[in-house]
Amino acid sequence: MEPIQNIVLRSLTISGTATLLAALWSLPLAYLLASSRRFRPLVYFFEALVGIPTVLVGLLLYLLLSRNGPLGFLELLYTPQAIIIGEALLITPLITAVSYQVMLTGLSYYRELALTLGASDRQAALLVFRETLPSLISSVVMGFSRAVGELGVALIVGGNIKGYTRTMTTSIALATAMGEYEAAVKLGLVLTAIAVGVSLVVRLVRREWASE
Amino acid sequence: MGIRVDLRGISYTYPGSKSEAVKNVSVTLRSGMCYGVTGPNGSGKTTLLKIISLLYKPTRGHVLYDVSDPWRSDITSYRRRVVYVHEKPLMVRGSVLDNLALGLRIRGYNGDQIKERIERIVAKLDLSSLLDRSARDLSAGQRQLVAIARALVLDPDVIALDEPYSNLDFRKRKRLSRVVNELRGKGKLVVISSHDIGLLVSLCDYIIYLEDGGIVLEGPAGEVYRELLSEH
Numbered sequence: 001m002e003p004i005q006n007i008v009l010r011s012l013t014i015s016g017t018a019t020l021l022a023a024l025w026s027l028p029l030a031y032l033l034a035s036s037r038r039f040r041p042l043v044y045f046f047e048a049l050v051g052i053p054t055v056l057v058g059l060l061l062y063l064l065l066s067r068n069g070p071l072g073f074l075e076l077l078y079t080p081q082a083i084i085i086g087e088a089l090l091i092t093p094l095i096t097a098v099s100y101q102v103m104l105t106g107l108s109y110y111r112e113l114a115l116t117l118g119a120s121d122r123q124a125a126l127l128v129f130r131e132t133l134p135s136l137i138s139s140v141v142m143g144f145s146r147a148v149g150e151l152g153v154a155l156i157v158g159g160n161i162k163g164y165t166r167t168m169t170t171s172i173a174l175a176t177a178m179g180e181y182e183a184a185v186k187l188g189l190v191l192t193a194i195a196v197g198v199s200l201v202v203r204l205v206r207r208e209w210a211s212e
Numbered sequence: 213m214g215i216r217v218d219l220r221g222i223s224y225t226y227p228g229s230k231s232e233a234v235k236n237v238s239v240t241l242r243s244g245m246c247y248g249v250t251g252p253n254g255s256g257k258t259t260l261l262k263i264i265s266l267l268y269k270p271t272r273g274h275v276l277y278d279v280s281d282p283w284r285s286d287i288t289s290y291r292r293r294v295v296y297v298h299e300k301p302l303m304v305r306g307s308v309l310d311n312l313a314l315g316l317r318i319r320g321y322n323g324d325q326i327k328e329r330i331e332r333i334v335a336k337l338d339l340s341s342l343l344d345r346s347a348r349d350l351s352a353g354q355r356q357l358v359a360i361a362r363a364l365v366l367d368p369d370v371i372a373l374d375e376p377y378s379n380l381d382f383r384k385r386k387r388l389s390r391v392v393n394e395l396r397g398k399g400k401l402v403v404i405s406s407h408d409i410g411l412l413v414s415l416c417d418y419i420i421y422l423e424d425g426g427i428v429l430e431g432p433a434g435e436v437y438r439e440l441l442s443e444h
């Protein structure tokens with residue numbers, strides 16, 4: 001077995017990168033969706049995809065990245081990058097849908113407030129962003145939690161290669177299959193601790209913010 | 213020279229809505245006057261005030277500030293001449309002081325100017341005990357007063373107050389009325405919506421009575437009052 005801290009660190013790096021990547025496009029996308037009613041149908045699309053099964057994302061990405069697939073030439077299959085892309089896609093609907101709601105409220109209330117005080121469009125957008133930031137951070141963190149705890153993508157496009165693409169969830173699956181229950185439970189506890197820890201941090205950040 | 217706001221046959225339909233919330237309203241508002249807007253729930257008072265304050269662009273007709281149409285020009289520069297205070301105002305994160313400074317910061321005032329302007333308004337509306345409080349912890353009436361102060365520090369030409377009295381106690385009401393009278397005396401254009409016709413009559417020069425988005429009765433306060441009395 002690989003040292004547990006290596007696996008944990010790798011998992012956090014992969015899922016953290018995936019989350020940042022997803023946030024990079026999901027937040028502007030959410031802003032766009034919230035700013036015009038024309039995009040409403042797209043919102044339903046993303047909302048519908050929030051619960052998309054992780055194995056399905058893994059499978060689709062596998063078909064794209066496999067040697068004979070359209071993106072096979074990139075040679076990304078069974079690399080950490082493949083997991084990053086897959087997890088980023090997986091949590092895009094979640095981050096987009098949640099921050100869309102946040103921004104919709106922010107736009108209808110804070111934008112108007114800013115305008116009553118003589119703000120330009122840019123200043124109004126800035127105020128909306130500032131006031132919704134804690135909730136936007138929560139939505140991104142929710143995405144991270146889903147990414148770090150998912151198995152389908154990491155297993156299918158990562159391949160659970162020891163020392164390279166092995167993550168906490170794939171290790172748990174493997175250890176369980178091999179009857180190494182102690183290792184599996186240990187990793188399971190770490191995974192739970194991370195999820196709980198992250199949600200605690202978010203709570204603290206929000207409270208700090210609210211009472212600022 | 214004061215400002216004149218001209219509404220010429222304006223209507224407003226909310227996006228996605230089928231019916232007009234404000235229908236074909238024409239009225240001229242002049243500086244140094246207080247206008248009271250009243251009417252049943254859903255009659256279009258808030259919508260009308262937001263049109264006057266350049267928050268909503270009329271879907272038909274024109275709003276004119278003096279002789280120009282702000283929507284066909286630099287809207288932000290016109291928006292800086294008017295404030296609208298929401299009936300349930302929002303506070304941004306931070307203290308009451310931060311909130312009072314918000315509009316001034318947006319307009320690029322420096323620290324000393326901000327302090328001076330805030331001090332003046334705070335004294336007038338008796339808010340000094342609230343300055344350091346977290347703005348989101350205020351009671352409804354306190355919020356309303358802070359929001360009014362947040363708007364008045366900007367020294368606008370046009371002031372639209374949406375149900376400003378709804379949460380105020382007796383003393384605060386008197387204080388606000390005094391401030392409104394003072395604004396009118398200084399040549400400001402004040403528009404107030406309220407369900408309290410008696411209050412509007414005692415405070416305002418001119419009353420606009422809306423029903424279903426249209427003006428059904430308007431005129432000098434005393435006349436409108438007599439007319440409403442004789443109806444019942």
Ligand SMILES: Nc1ncnc2c1ncn2[C@@H]1O[C@H](COP(=O)(O)OP(=O)(O)OP(=O)(O)O)[C@@H](O)[C@H]1O
Binds near residue numbers: 226251255257258260
């Ligand atoms: N965001 C909105 N979207 C669609 N319709 C709206 C919206 N806001 C208000 N309306 C409709 O526009 C009409 C006028 O509403 P408005 O808020 O101007 O009334 P009001 O006179 O201020 O009422 P109140 O006395 O309850 O404050 C109502 O029929 C209302 O349902």
Ligand SMILES: [Mg+2]
Binds near residue numbers: 257258259299374
């Ligand atoms: Mg209203």
